[in-house]
Amino acid sequence: MTLLAVERIKLFTTRSPWWCMVLALGLTIGITAIIAANWSDSPMPVLGAVFTHTFGLYVIMVMAALAVTTEYRFGTIKSTFQAVPDRISPMVAKAVVVTVLAGLVGLASAFGSWGISMLLADDTSQLALNSGNDWRHVAGVGLVYAAGAVLALGIGALVRQTAGAVSIILVFALVLESVVGFIPNIGDDIQKWMPFTVVTKFIFGDPDPSAIPDGAGPPTVGELSPWGSFAYFAGIALAIYIISLVVVKRRDA
Amino acid sequence: MIEAIGLTKRYGNTVAVDNLSFTIAPGRVTGFLGPNGAGKSTTMRMILGLDRPTSGKVLIDGTPYAQLDRPLRTVGALLDAKWVHPNRSAKAHLQWLAKSNGLPARRVDEVLDLVGLSKVAKRRAGGFSLGMSQRLGIAGALLGDPKVLLFDEPVNGLDPEGILWIRQFMQGLAADGRTVLVSSHLLSEMAVTATDLVVIGRGKLISQSSTTEFVERSTENTVRVRSPHADKLGALLVDKGFTVREDTDSSLSVSGASSDQIGDIAAASGVVLHELSPQRGSLEEAFMQLTGDSVEYHAAETGK
Numbered sequence: 001m002t003l004l005a006v007e008r009i010k011l012f013t014t015r016s017p018w019w020c021m022v023l024a025l026g027l028t029i030g031i032t033a034i035i036a037a038n039w040s041d042s043p044m045p046v047l048g049a050v051f052t053h054t055f056g057l058y059v060i061m062v063m064a065a066l067a068v069t070t071e072y073r074f075g076t077i078k079s080t081f082q083a084v085p086d087r088i089s090p091m092v093a094k095a096v097v098v099t100v101l102a103g104l105v106g107l108a109s110a111f112g113s114w115g116i117s118m119l120l121a122d123d124t125s126q127l128a129l130n131s132g133n134d135w136r137h138v139a140g141v142g143l144v145y146a147a148g149a150v151l152a153l154g155i156g157a158l159v160r161q162t163a164g165a166v167s168i169i170l171v172f173a174l175v176l177e178s179v180v181g182f183i184p185n186i187g188d189d190i191q192k193w194m195p196f197t198v199v200t201k202f203i204f205g206d207p208d209p210s211a212i213p214d215g216a217g218p219p220t221v222g223e224l225s226p227w228g229s230f231a232y233f234a235g236i237a238l239a240i241y242i243i244s245l246v247v248v249k250r251r252d253a
Numbered sequence: 254m255i256e257a258i259g260l261t262k263r264y265g266n267t268v269a270v271d272n273l274s275f276t277i278a279p280g281r282v283t284g285f286l287g288p289n290g291a292g293k294s295t296t297m298r299m300i301l302g303l304d305r306p307t308s309g310k311v312l313i314d315g316t317p318y319a320q321l322d323r324p325l326r327t328v329g330a331l332l333d334a335k336w337v338h339p340n341r342s343a344k345a346h347l348q349w350l351a352k353s354n355g356l357p358a359r360r361v362d363e364v365l366d367l368v369g370l371s372k373v374a375k376r377r378a379g380g381f382s383l384g385m386s387q388r389l390g391i392a393g394a395l396l397g398d399p400k401v402l403l404f405d406e407p408v409n410g411l412d413p414e415g416i417l418w419i420r421q422f423m424q425g426l427a428a429d430g431r432t433v434l435v436s437s438h439l440l441s442e443m444a445v446t447a448t449d450l451v452v453i454g455r456g457k458l459i460s461q462s463s464t465t466e467f468v469e470r471s472t473e474n475t476v477r478v479r480s481p482h483a484d485k486l487g488a489l490l491v492d493k494g495f496t497v498r499e500d501t502d503s504s505l506s507v508s509g510a511s512s513d514q515i516g517d518i519a520a521a522s523g524v525v526l527h528e529l530s531p532q533r534g535s536l537e538e539a540f541m542q543l544t545g546d547s548v549e550y551h552a553a554e555t556g557k
Binding site (some may be wrong): 002003005006009010013014015016070074075076079080081082083084086090115158175250253 | 259266298301302303304305318319320321324325330333335336337338339340341342346347348349350352353354355393
């Protein structure tokens with residue numbers, strides 16, 4: 001518990017987490033507001049309200065990576081390990097704090113986007129959260145942000161520098177996963193196992209047929225069910241995070 | 254007490270610290286002396302468990318650092334004053350450190366007061382001058398009221414006032430009975446700060462002794478003699494088995510003899526003396542003599 005308090009102090013006594021949270025919420029809710037205000041012709045579906053969640057995901061992942069890389073950048077990681085020489089417990093405490101925070105931001109972003117859609121959309125008849133699928137589309141964003149934070153913490157601890165970690169996360173999520181689809185023959189098969197592509201299915205996959213005509217929603221790919229897609233993404237995140245713990249334990253600080 | 258036993262750190266083919274053994278006693282300031290690149294910082298990081306020794310071990314009162322319970326209560330260290338998040342306030346920096354080792358929040362105010370930073374406690378540490386950063390680093394080292402303190406090059410880049418403050422501070426800590434190890438590549442600084450010296454070069458132990466002993470043992474003590482009958486006196490001294498060198502100003506430099514002996518010999522032979530003065534080697538000379546072969550990066554010979 002003490003170490004959780006330590007990591008909480010560390011996180012909230014610098015400015016970048018605040019900026020990242022404001023940016024994540026502003027981007028998702030703000031762009032959703034524009035979408036909702038311009039949604040015409042048909043009732044706005046729940047999926048339309050969380051369409052922007054990926055923008056917030058990248059920002060929250062940057063926040064999580066920064067939580068580790070700034071410690072290396074400014075040498076406070078040495079003070080951390082001096083104070084708690086087993087190294088693993090402070091790193092786990094940091095992960096708990098950052099992951100919970102990321103999850104909360106995810107929930108705030110998703111429900112904020114959904115709420116503003118309720119306010120601004122012309123026809124809100126399909127926006128009510130009536131089914132498990134509807135709840136997954138919205139509340140699931142919290143889980144995705146949390147898992148994304150774990151992945152980013154792992155990458156941050158492995159790479160140890162902000163520019164490197166942030167580039168890896170953004171280039172992978174925004175460029176590599178799309179480009180890989182252009183490889184002849186095998187591209188599509190690789191792409192449908194790429195983590196960010198897969199996790200999209202957790203949010204967008206299998207909408208209620210009454211809300212969206214079959215095939216009209218955002219495209220989702222992958223062999224797994226929506227929850228299976230999340231488990232796949234979370235599994236990769238956890239694996240990379242655990243590798244980073246082993247490396248941190250072994251490496252000279 | 255800090256005890257290093259066969260401490261070795263290798264990076265690939267480079268040996269940074271080579272089979273280093275020493276003991277640092279409590280109640281005094283011990284200087285950890287060596288040229289740049291001698292392995293001082295690496296050794297200090299190994300003492301704190303930040304770097305893993307390739308072989309050997311280092312113990313704090315008989316325990317490896319990693320096994321200390323709430324280590325800030327036993328060992329305080331200032332390795333680099335810039336190891337602070339620049340956008341975090343001095344107070345917040347100390348608060349998380351204190352919290353991590355279960356130290357009461359009021360201890361933060363106490364150490365801030367102790368190093369004279371109370372007035373700027375809420376300011377971001379990134380805006381601190383080097384001297385203020387050093388004080389903040391020292392405040393961090395003192396948080397847990399530790400018995401053992403390590404300082405790596407604490408006076409580097411400080412103004413004379415700051416140097417004096419740190420020197421007196423360290424001596425005060427040692428007077429309380431604490432173990433104080435302070436590294437430096439500046440001999441003149443160590444001569445006035447440290448009672449004991451551990452000297453290393455290229456990762457190897459060169460000497461461990463008291464500062465005065467180090468100087469006496471490693472410098473050649475000579476006596477300078479001027480006399481109108483220098484030739485006669487020189488011959489007499491050589492007969493007695495002393496080494497005599499004639500200097501450029503035709504004075505004599507005698508080693509192996511005390512000024513008393515030379516005076517007696519001169520009087521017995523009726524030799525007039527114009528000058529008879531014992532010369533003491535400086536700490537710098539001793540240092541250069543001992544570590545001359547061990548300097549990692551020799552200045553390139555300039556064209557002749």
